[in-house]
Amino acid sequence: xxxxxxxxPTRILxxxxxxxxxxxxxxxxGKKALxxxxxxxxxxxxxxxxxxxxxxxxxxxxxxxxxxxxNPVLSHTREGIKKALAEGCDLIVAAxxxxxxxxxxxxxxxxxxxxxxxxxxxxxxAPREALPLFxxxxxxxxxxEMNSGCVITNEATRQKYSTQSPVLFPKVSxxxxxxxxxxxRPQIAYGAVDALAHIIEGYFTTKDRDVEITDEVVHALARAxxxxxxxxxxxxxxxxxxASMMWSATLALNGLATCGYxxxxxxxxxxxxALSAIYDIAHGAGxxxxxxxxxxxxxxxxxxxxxxxxxxxxxxxxxAEETIAAFEAFFRRAGAPVRLxxxxxxxxxIPEIAANAMGLIRMWGMKHEQPxxxxxxxxxx
Amino acid sequence: xxxxxxxxPTRILxxxxxxxxxxxxxxxxGKKALxxxxxxxxxxxxxxxxxxxxxxxxxxxxxxxxxxxxNPVLSHTREGIKKALAEGCDLIVAAxxxxxxxxxxxxxxxxxxxxxxxxxxxxxxAPREALPLFxxxxxxxxxxEMNSGCVITNEATRQKYSTQSPVLFPKVSxxxxxxxxxxxRPQIAYGAVDALAHIIEGYFTTKDRDVEITDEVVHALARAxxxxxxxxxxxxxxxxxxASMMWSATLALNGLATCGYxxxxxxxxxxxxALSAIYDIAHGAGxxxxxxxxxxxxxxxxxxxxxxxxxxxxxxxxxAEETIAAFEAFFRRAGAPVRLxxxxxxxxxIPEIAANAMGLIRMWGMKHEQPxxxxxxxxxx
Numbered sequence: 001x002x003x004x005x006x007x008x009p010t011r012i013l014x015x016x017x018x019x020x021x022x023x024x025x026x027x028x029x030g031k032k033a034l035x036x037x038x039x040x041x042x043x044x045x046x047x048x049x050x051x052x053x054x055x056x057x058x059x060x061x062x063x064x065x066x067x068x069x070x071n072p073v074l075s076h077t078r079e080g081i082k083k084a085l086a087e088g089c090d091l092i093v094a095a096x097x098x099x100x101x102x103x104x105x106x107x108x109x110x111x112x113x114x115x116x117x118x119x120x121x122x123x124x125x126a127p128r129e130a131l132p133l134f135x136x137x138x139x140x141x142x143x144x145e146m147n148s149g150c151v152i153t154n155e156a157t158r159q160k161y162s163t164q165s166p167v168l169f170p171k172v173s174x175x176x177x178x179x180x181x182x183x184x185r186p187q188i189a190y191g192a193v194d195a196l197a198h199i200i201e202g203y204f205t206t207k208d209r210d211v212e213i214t215d216e217v218v219h220a221l222a223r224a225x226x227x228x229x230x231x232x233x234x235x236x237x238x239x240x241x242x243a244s245m246m247w248s249a250t251l252a253l254n255g256l257a258t259c260g261y262x263x264x265x266x267x268x269x270x271x272x273x274a275l276s277a278i279y280d281i282a283h284g285a286g287x288x289x290x291x292x293x294x295x296x297x298x299x300x301x302x303x304x305x306x307x308x309x310x311x312x313x314x315x316x317x318x319x320a321e322e323t324i325a326a327f328e329a330f331f332r333r334a335g336a337p338v339r340l341x342x343x344x345x346x347x348x349x350i351p352e353i354a355a356n357a358m359g360l361i362r363m364w365g366m367k368h369e370q371p372x373x374x375x376x377x378x379x380x381x
Numbered sequence: 382x383x384x385x386x387x388x389x390p391t392r393i394l395x396x397x398x399x400x401x402x403x404x405x406x407x408x409x410x411g412k413k414a415l416x417x418x419x420x421x422x423x424x425x426x427x428x429x430x431x432x433x434x435x436x437x438x439x440x441x442x443x444x445x446x447x448x449x450x451x452n453p454v455l456s457h458t459r460e461g462i463k464k465a466l467a468e469g470c471d472l473i474v475a476a477x478x479x480x481x482x483x484x485x486x487x488x489x490x491x492x493x494x495x496x497x498x499x500x501x502x503x504x505x506x507a508p509r510e511a512l513p514l515f516x517x518x519x520x521x522x523x524x525x526e527m528n529s530g531c532v533i534t535n536e537a538t539r540q541k542y543s544t545q546s547p548v549l550f551p552k553v554s555x556x557x558x559x560x561x562x563x564x565x566r567p568q569i570a571y572g573a574v575d576a577l578a579h580i581i582e583g584y585f586t587t588k589d590r591d592v593e594i595t596d597e598v599v600h601a602l603a604r605a606x607x608x609x610x611x612x613x614x615x616x617x618x619x620x621x622x623x624a625s626m627m628w629s630a631t632l633a634l635n636g637l638a639t640c641g642y643x644x645x646x647x648x649x650x651x652x653x654x655a656l657s658a659i660y661d662i663a664h665g666a667g668x669x670x671x672x673x674x675x676x677x678x679x680x681x682x683x684x685x686x687x688x689x690x691x692x693x694x695x696x697x698x699x700x701a702e703e704t705i706a707a708f709e710a711f712f713r714r715a716g717a718p719v720r721l722x723x724x725x726x727x728x729x730x731i732p733e734i735a736a737n738a739m740g741l742i743r744m745w746g747m748k749h750e751q752p753x754x755x756x757x758x759x760x761x762x
């Protein structure tokens with residue numbers, strides 16, 4: 001078990017009708033909020049009305065920054081920063097999924113930075129200061145509501161890059177499972193895939209394989225994610241399954257699932273970022289394609305031990321091959337693509353995708369070369 | 382799944398050689414520390430030397446408050462408060478197990494309070510202010526290093542009572558598994574029992590039994606605690622097992638293991654507090670006696686469902702009776718007593734113990750009467 005530091009100061013308000021409490025907490029941080037959201041689903045599911053009413057009732061004035069895209073883009077982030085500066089906003093409130101929260105984090109940091117926000121994503125020092133951020137999560141998937149990272153796509157350069165800083169932890173996040181009851185079915189699938197992807201990266205890339213407590217935590221999260229998703233697919237109105245899924249996805253990337261693993265890496269994410277930077281597909285869809293392909297590569301290069309352990313604990317499988325098949329079967333059942341062709345990505349694009357992924361692989365200091373990435377992607381043909 | 386709030390701001394420095402980092406963090410909070418510790422085991426295992434040297438190197442002057450007892454007592458707590466006030470201490474550094482950290486918390490709060498510190502434990506409002514607390518944990522068991530509660534025994538009234546407040550979270554806790562390599566064998570057993578006790582209370586007393594993610598987290602922690610302890614009993618020098626045990630015990634009472642359970646209670650703890658208030662036995666020893674007795678009562682009054690689920694996931698058992706037997710066997714194997722007589726407590730003391738427990742049961746707002754507590758205790762004869 002390797003040394004680690006764990007800290008996570010985000011306050012979670014979980015359950016029904018927690019938006020009012022979030023607004024009361026936000027009001028302690030400031031009186032002029034930039035309200036960041038996406039394509040308007042929060043207007044359909046009642047979150048927009050509840051949140052704006054609660055902010056108003058707590059004396060918080062709101063400037064709206066709508067239209068965040070599923071892979072949030074740099075140009076829209078820059079617009080948000082301009083708005084926040086022009087209106088003198090002293091806090092950010094984000095309502096939506098991980099993309100909305102990620103863009104809100106970038107805006108929070110960019111507003112306090114005397115330079116271009118892309119600096120944070122392109123290898124320059126991480127943010128040292130940010131406006132306080134409050135989030136209302138409506139899509140369990142990315143874990144951004146309780147961590148200090150964010151991902152932005154530079155649409156001009158086709159780079160989907162990330163940054164991380166302790167100042168980016170949301171102060172408070174409201175997680176009401178009822179807001180997820182109306183999620184479209186693809187988002188149920190992609191959320192489940194994304195949450196699983198977060199816990200498998202560390203588990204499978206750790207060089208230290210004697211970290212029993214964290215292995216157990218990873219198995220626990222994976223079992224809860226799979227079981228909750230199966231229940232949701234059967235009965236989308238199942239509140240307890242929605243709740244279990246929502247909290248599981250948050251725990252999957254809040255730091256707990258890698259404690260003691262030491263030098264892990266995010267290889268599946270690096271490859272997927274290239275897929276969605278070029279093809280603008282959903283992050284979860286891209287991961288469902290990349291993960292089985294990478295598992296096959298992992299099995300060929302590192303042997304069956306981890307796949308056997310994980311599969312036995314989570315899927316009840318008894319071999320590495322069965323574990324990979326169980327992942328694929330789960331992704332398919334949920335409705336996610338598991339091959340490039342199923343997302344209309346041609347096999348001859350593999351060199352371009354791999355070349356794009358190399359940018360992130362180098363920036364993250366990972367030891368992989370382009371031929372290896374191409375080989376992994378060919379497992380997804 | 383019930384509504385909940387989760388927040389835990391404590392920073393954890395985990396692994397080898399983290400005491401120096403802790404001292405550097407402490408120095409940011411102040412320059413005059415009250416150093417709280419127990420009977421001197423930290424002088425044998427090197428923690429005392431490492432910590433005092435690191436504090437000095439960081440410019441932190443130290444006033445010592447040694448001699449904390451295993452069930453920390455009110456009189457010694459009051460002495461600590463007097464010392465901290467007399468020396469103008471602006472922070473507390475605690476080095477030891479849960480008893481040391483608990484007394485340090487009470488001193489931290491008492492120093493900032495214009496009244497008697499026992500007020501916090503006897504039903505008056507919880508602390509609103511406390512000196513910043515930094516801890517070096519040397520005994521995995523109570524979870525106090527990453528939570529906001531503490532327990533003190535009023536030796537005059539034989540009351541072992543608790544308080545809880547957000548101001549009592551340690552700022553930073555250093556967890557170096559190497560400091561646990563020399564633990565006497567009974568403390569290995571009692572630590573394992575205590576950590577298990579923390580996760581079973583919520584799991585078995587929740588009225589909401591559809592909280593899949595938290596059930597999974599509880600199973601994961603229990604499996605890690607049992608497996609790590611078995612390894613430690615076999616090979617006390619097994620660093621990875623010590624590390625897994627240490628982090629598991631912390632997670633067992635940092636808030637994660639009850640998320641969504643709603644109105645749970647700490648019935649085993651209430652009964653055990655009476656045992657150690659009267660007989661001054663180790664908390665873990667008392668719990669190993671109370672838990673099997675309470676499980677039998679739970680089975681008789683609430684049926685086998687939870688015992689079956691837990692046992693199947695943790696011990697591989699297939700009935701509630703087998704689960705209780707597996708707990709007892711594990712406690713015995715570790716070296717803990719599982720009957721009153723094994724701790725030299727006479728059966729005819731049961732009414733007195735039950736009467737003492739009723740004080741805490743009433744203060745904690747639990748719905749149990751003395752005859753029920755006596756009945757539970759008779760299961761431990």
